[in-house]
Amino acid sequence: MGNVSGMIDWVPNARRVAAPAVLVLAAAITTACNPFGPDQPQTVAEQYAEAVNNDDVAAAAALTDNPSAATAALQQMFDALGTDGTFTVAESSRDGSSGEFKLDAQWKLAGDKQWNYQTAGQASQPDEDWLIHWDPSLLAPGLTAEETLQFAPVYPTPARVLDRTGGELMSQQVVTLVQVDPTADAAGVAAVLAPFGVTAASLQSDLAGAQGKPITAITLRESDLTAVEPALMAMPGVTLAKQTRLLTVDRELSSPTLNDVAQKWQESNDAAAGWTVQAVNDEAATRGLVGGDPQPTQDIPTTLDVRLQRSAEAALAPIPQAAAIVALQPSTGDVLAVAQNQPADQQGPIALTGLYPPGSTFKTVTATAALEGGAVTPDTVLPCPGTENIEGRQIPNDENFELGAVPLHTAFARSCNTTLARLAVGLAPDALTNTAAQLGLGVDYVTPGLTTVTGSVPRADSAAARVESGIGQGRVTASPFGMALVAASIARGSVPAPTMITGEPGVADRTPPALPPGVAEQLRSMMGETVSAGTATTLKDIPGLIGKTGTAEFGDNTHAHGWFVGVQGDLAFAVFVSDAGSSAPALEAAGRFLRASR
Numbered sequence: 001m002g003n004v005s006g007m008i009d010w011v012p013n014a015r016r017v018a019a020p021a022v023l024v025l026a027a028a029i030t031t032a033c034n035p036f037g038p039d040q041p042q043t044v045a046e047q048y049a050e051a052v053n054n055d056d057v058a059a060a061a062a063l064t065d066n067p068s069a070a071t072a073a074l075q076q077m078f079d080a081l082g083t084d085g086t087f088t089v090a091e092s093s094r095d096g097s098s099g100e101f102k103l104d105a106q107w108k109l110a111g112d113k114q115w116n117y118q119t120a121g122q123a124s125q126p127d128e129d130w131l132i133h134w135d136p137s138l139l140a141p142g143l144t145a146e147e148t149l150q151f152a153p154v155y156p157t158p159a160r161v162l163d164r165t166g167g168e169l170m171s172q173q174v175v176t177l178v179q180v181d182p183t184a185d186a187a188g189v190a191a192v193l194a195p196f197g198v199t200a201a202s203l204q205s206d207l208a209g210a211q212g213k214p215i216t217a218i219t220l221r222e223s224d225l226t227a228v229e230p231a232l233m234a235m236p237g238v239t240l241a242k243q244t245r246l247l248t249v250d251r252e253l254s255s256p257t258l259n260d261v262a263q264k265w266q267e268s269n270d271a272a273a274g275w276t277v278q279a280v281n282d283e284a285a286t287r288g289l290v291g292g293d294p295q296p297t298q299d300i301p302t303t304l305d306v307r308l309q310r311s312a313e314a315a316l317a318p319i320p321q322a323a324a325i326v327a328l329q330p331s332t333g334d335v336l337a338v339a340q341n342q343p344a345d346q347q348g349p350i351a352l353t354g355l356y357p358p359g360s361t362f363k364t365v366t367a368t369a370a371l372e373g374g375a376v377t378p379d380t381v382l383p384c385p386g387t388e389n390i391e392g393r394q395i396p397n398d399e400n401f402e403l404g405a406v407p408l409h410t411a412f413a414r415s416c417n418t419t420l421a422r423l424a425v426g427l428a429p430d431a432l433t434n435t436a437a438q439l440g441l442g443v444d445y446v447t448p449g450l451t452t453v454t455g456s457v458p459r460a461d462s463a464a465a466r467v468e469s470g471i472g473q474g475r476v477t478a479s480p481f482g483m484a485l486v487a488a489s490i491a492r493g494s495v496p497a498p499t500m501i502t503g504e505p506g507v508a509d510r511t512p513p514a515l516p517p518g519v520a521e522q523l524r525s526m527m528g529e530t531v532s533a534g535t536a537t538t539l540k541d542i543p544g545l546i547g548k549t550g551t552a553e554f555g556d557n558t559h560a561h562g563w564f565v566g567v568q569g570d571l572a573f574a575v576f577v578s579d580a581g582s583s584a585p586a587l588e589a590a591g592r593f594l595r596a597s598r
Contacts, residue, residue, distance in 0.1 A: 043089070043092070044063055044123055044130045044131070044132060045089045045092060045099075045101040045103075045121070045123065045132070046089050047059075047063060048060055048063045048064075048132055049087040049088060049089055049103060051063065052074065052087050053085075053086055053087060055078065055083050057071055057074045057075050057078070058071065060074055061074060063131065063132050064131060064132045064133070064134040065124075065126075065131045065132070065133055065134055066134035067134075069134055069136075069145065070134045073136050073139060073143075073145075074139070076148050076149065077139050077140075077149055080148065080149040080150055080151050081107060081109060081149060081151050081277070082109065082110065082151075084107065084108040084109075085105060085106060085107040085108070086105070086106045087103050087104070087105050088103065088104045088106075089101055089102075089103060089104075090102040090103060090104045090118060097124055097125040097126075098122065098123070098124045098125075099122070099123045099124070099130075100120065100121070100122055100123075101120070101121055101122075101123065102118055102119070102120050102121075103118065103119050103120075103121065103138065104116070104117075104118050105117050105118070105119065105140075109151055109275065109277070110151065110153075110275075111153075111270070111273075111275065113275050113292070115277060115289075115290050117140070117141055117290070118141075119137055119138050119139070119140065119141060120137075121133065121135065121137075121138045122135075140277075140279065140289060141289065142279070142287075143279055144279075144281075146281045146282055147279040147280060147281050147287070148279070148280050149277060149278070149279060149280075149289075150277070150278045150279075150280050150286075151275070151276070151277050152275070152276055152278070153270070153273040153274070153275055154273060154274035154275055154276055154291065154292075154293070154294050155269055155272075155273050155274075155294060156269070156272045156273065156274075156294035156295060156296060156297050157296075157297070158171070158172040158244075158246075158269060158297070159265060159268060159269065159297040159298060159299050159300055160299045160300070161246070161261055161262075161265055161299070161300045161302060162299050162300065162301045162302060163302060163304050163305065163306045164301075164302065164303050164304060164305055164334070164336075164502070165306075166301070167306065168249050169248065169249060169253075169302060169304065169306065170246050170247060170248050170249065170258065170261070170262070170265070171246070171247070171249055172244050172245070172246055172247075173221065173222070173244065173245060173246075173247045174222050174242055174243070174244055175219050175220060175221055175222070175242070175243055175244070175245050175247070176219070176220050176222070176225045176229075176240050176241065176242050176243075177216045177219050177240070177241040177242075177243060178193065178216065178217045178218050178219070178220060178232060178238065178240060179214045179215065179216055179217070179238070179239040179240070179241055180203060180207065180214060180215055180216075180217045180237060180238055181213075181214040181215075181237045181238075181239075182207055182210075182212055182214075182237070183236060183237040184235060184236060184237025184238050185235065185236075185237070186200050186203040186204050186207065187200045188235060189203060189217065189232075189235060189238060190202075190203050192228050192231045192232060192235075193217060193218055193228065195228075196218055196220070196224065198217055198218055203215075203217055214239070219245075221247070221251065225240075246262045246265055246266070250306075252310075252313075253306065253309060253310065253313070254313065254339075254340075254345075255304070255309060255337075255338045255339060255340075256338055256340055256345075256348075256349035256350075256351055256352055257304075257335065257338045257349075257352065257449065257450055257500060259349070260449050260450055260451050260500070261300065261302060261449045261500065261501075264300065264448060264449045264501065265300055268297055268298075268300065269297060271295075272294055272295040272296065272297045273294050274291060274292045274293045274294035274295070275291050275292050276288055276289075276290070276291030276292075277289045277290050277291060300449075300501060301501065301502040301503075302335075302449065302500060302501060302502065303329075303332075303334035303335050303336065303499055303500055303501075303502055304335065304336065304337065304338075304500075305327075305336040305337060308327055308336050308337040308571075309336075309337040309338075309339060311337070311592075311593050311596040312325040312327065312337040312338075312339035312593050313339045313341075314592065314596060315339075315589045315590075315592035315593035315596065316339055316340065316341040316344075316589055317341060319341055319343075319577055319585060319589060320343065321343060321577055321578045321579050321580060321585075322340070322341065322343040322344035322346075322347055322350060322577075322578040322579075323340070323341050323343070323344055323575070323576060323577045323578065323585075323586075323589060324338075324339065324340045324341075324344055324350055324351035324354070324480045324575075324576045325337065325338075325339045325351070325480070325573060325574070325575050325576075325589065325590075325593060326338050326339075326351050326352070326480045326481045326483075326484040326573060326574050327484065327571060327572070327573040327593075328484050328485065328487075328488045328496070328498065328571075328572050328573070329488075329496075329570055329571065329572075330487075330488040330489075330491035330492040330496055330567070330570055330571075330572045331492065331496070331570050332496060332499065333488070333496030333497045333498045333499045333505060333506070334499050334502075335450060335498060335499065335500045336571065337573075338351050338352065338481075339351065343578075344578075349451070350479075350480070350576075350578075351479070351480045351481060351576075352450070352451060352452045352453070352479060352480075352481045353451065353452060353453045353479055353481075354479055354480065354576075355453060355455060355456070355477040355478065355479055356477060356478065356479075356552060356554070356561050356576065356578070357472055357473050357474075357476060357477060357478075357552040357553070357554055357561065358455070358472040358476060358477070358478040358482075358483055358550055358552060358563060359471070359472040359473065359550035359551050359552025359553070359560070359561065359563055360415045360417070360420075360471060360472060360548065360549060360550040360551060360552075360563075360583075361472060361478075361483055361486075361548050361549070361550030361563045361564070361565045361574075362469075362470075362471065362472030362476055362478070362550070363412060363415065363420045363470075363471065363472065363548060363550075364439070364486060364487075364490060364523060364527070364548050364565070365432060365435050365436045365439060365441065365457070365486065366420050366423060366424050366427075366432065366469075366470045366471070367408070367412055367420065367423075367523060367526065368435050368438070368439065368490075368515065368519060368520075368523055369424075369427055369431045369432055369434075369435035370408075370423045370424075370426075370427065371519050371522055371523070372435060372515065372516055372519050373427065373428075373431065375423075375426060376408055376423065377408070377522070378407065378408050378409040378412075378522050378525065378526055379407050379408070379409065380407065380408050381405050381406065381407055381408075382405065382406065382407075382408055382411055382419050382422070382423070383404070383405050383418070383419065383422075384397070384402060384403035384404065384405070384406055384410075384411045384414070384416040384418055384419045385397075385402050385418050386400035386401060386402035386418075387400055387418065388418040388421075388422070390418070390421050390422055390425060390467050391425060391462075391463040391464040391466075391467050392464055393421075393464055393467050393468065395417050395418050395421045395467065395471070396417065396418075397415075397416055397417050397418060398415070398417075398551070401414075403416060406419075408423075408526075409525065409526045409529055410529070412526045412529070412530065412534075412548075413526060413529040413530040413533060413534030413535070414534050414535060415530075415534065415535045415548075415549060417471050420470050420471055421467045421470045421471050423470065424460075424466045424467060424469060424470025424471075425463045425466055425467060425470075427466060427470075429459050429460055429461045429466070430459045432457055432460060432466070432469050432470065432476075433457045433458065433459050433460075434512070436455075436457040436486075437457075437510070437512040438489070438494075438495070438512045438513060438514070438515055439485070439486040439489040439490065439495065439515075440454055440482065440485035440486060440488070440489050440495040441454050441455045441457060441478055441482050441483075441485065441486055442454060442455055442456055442457045443495065443508050443509060443510060443512065444508070444509040445497075445498055445506035445507065445508050445509075446506060446507050447498050447499065447500055447504075447505070447506030447507075448500065448501045448504040448506075449500035449501040449504070450498060450500035450506065452479065452481045452482075452498065452506075453479055453481075453482070454478070454479060454481065454482035454485060455476070455477050455478035455479055455482040455483075456475070456476070456477050457469065457476050458475045458476075460474075460475075472550060472552055473552065473553060480574045480575075480576040481498075481574070482574075483563065483565050483574035483576075484565070484572055484573055484574035485498065486565060486574075487547075487565040487566060487567050487572035487573065487574060488567075488572035489515075489520075490520055490523050490524060490527070490567065490572075491520075491524070491567040491570075491572050492520075493514060493515055493520040493521075494514035494515065495508070495512065495514075524546055524567070527546035527547055527548055527566075527567070528546040530546070530547055530548055530549065531545050531546055531547055531566075534549075535549040535583065536548075536549050536564065536566075536587060538587050538588075538591065539566075539587060539590060539591050539594070542568065542591070542594050542595065543568075544568050544569055545566055545567070545568045545594065546566060546567050546568075547564055547565055547566030547567065547590075548564070548565050548566075549563065549564050549583040549586070549587065550562070550563030550564070550565070550583055550586075551563070551581075551582050551583050559579050559581070560579070560580065560581055560582065561576065561577065561578055561579065561580060562576070562577040562580030562581070562582055562583045562584065562585050562586040562587075563575065563576055563577075563583060563586050564583055564586040564587050564589075564590045566590060566594075568594060573590070573593070575587075575589050575590045575593070577589065
């Protein structure tokens, strides 16, 4: 609470000056100043206001003739309105052993809401000490002993979240929390909730961890609740609590980015909300004291393509390891699909923020840097031995395949590690860092409705470090989103601004230059050969597809992640499969995704 201020009202009589701890009303009416000087004890009205402003319930209540009632009412006021309020004495008068006063109140409520009002009170001197006659209306105009204060937001008609076609993607829906306390029959509750995956063992474990407190066993949509509600309501120890939540209209649809969209929806809803302070009596009747009306809200249009989202989710479903697909529209930067399977969901939003070595998919960056530097063209003939010691690091090709001397485009399509690692040695220490940024990798974005991390490509000052970086190992990391952005940048020739909410593109922490004319086209041709005659020929039946496979060692180098990045028309995407051993599972998932999307 704020500091007490205003006129000095009642000052103590001379007999009480020697005992300032005793609280008394003034012996005279004052006007604009205290004639007894600033060091005199405060009046009981001002002492009450100061105690309230200091959030000292006990001290304020002790100044009244009903401390217990005052304590309960003051504490309830603080619980309801917070403590950011100031009471000041506005007026005062005295007639013998009784007096009257008025208090000005200024509240700052949640969300910078303001409530200013005035209340009136009475005081008397039954014995030596002055006491304020307790009345709940001291706290708020007309408040009675049967009423309590309540502050609440008043929400507008909730906005909807739309997909890129304008179809309803998410809406506010009623859900029911099934709350179970320790007295409930866990086995019986589990039997009713078995269709939703709840078991007696899981309930008992959760109850044990709650240390005697109730737990929420599950949250059910209205359509799910209908069949089990009667049985649950009849069970001792089970309580059903309804709430509203923003949910996908299609219950099967899931995307890690929807959490960020939901947060934006909530922020928009909160910003538009009105408010009210009410007096509520024991029968739940309410009396409005002050408030403001809610403002209209606008539906939130997203860039998600539901058809592609469903295809991506279905493509990942058979994979036992954590896996993700991110799809973007290169021409606009629109996020078309962000999907994960259940093992990935258990690890968090890995599609958007998980960082992994990108392996050979990073050869798109290495080849771009070499082409941009002018040292080679796609037709430059280079050696591709099966294994080679490069700057002290033995670099093998997959199963030590060797091609001899071949054009760069062939070495790229066949994913020749020895060729690309040797090219990386000749690059400048910051070449891969700068080229990666030209393709969006290592750039940070602030994007409404989308939280992402693209990756990291540190400067490689030693030749040995450039060997590792050149084949997507060492300290190079990328997220599936980051590699999808690389593919989109290759398709476009420059980095598109990622966009999740239509009309609200992401803002980059820097703006790297676009690729030189012709370089992106050369890379696209090399990626086309990867599909037609290289490591991704299992997808060559898909019209217009270009791409790059990747296998990335991690840990003790006996495990490897699988990757595939690709472009088909105005669709760019990345597929990631954790601990896949090779790129094959990622290629298979890409095939399921693209073929289902036709």
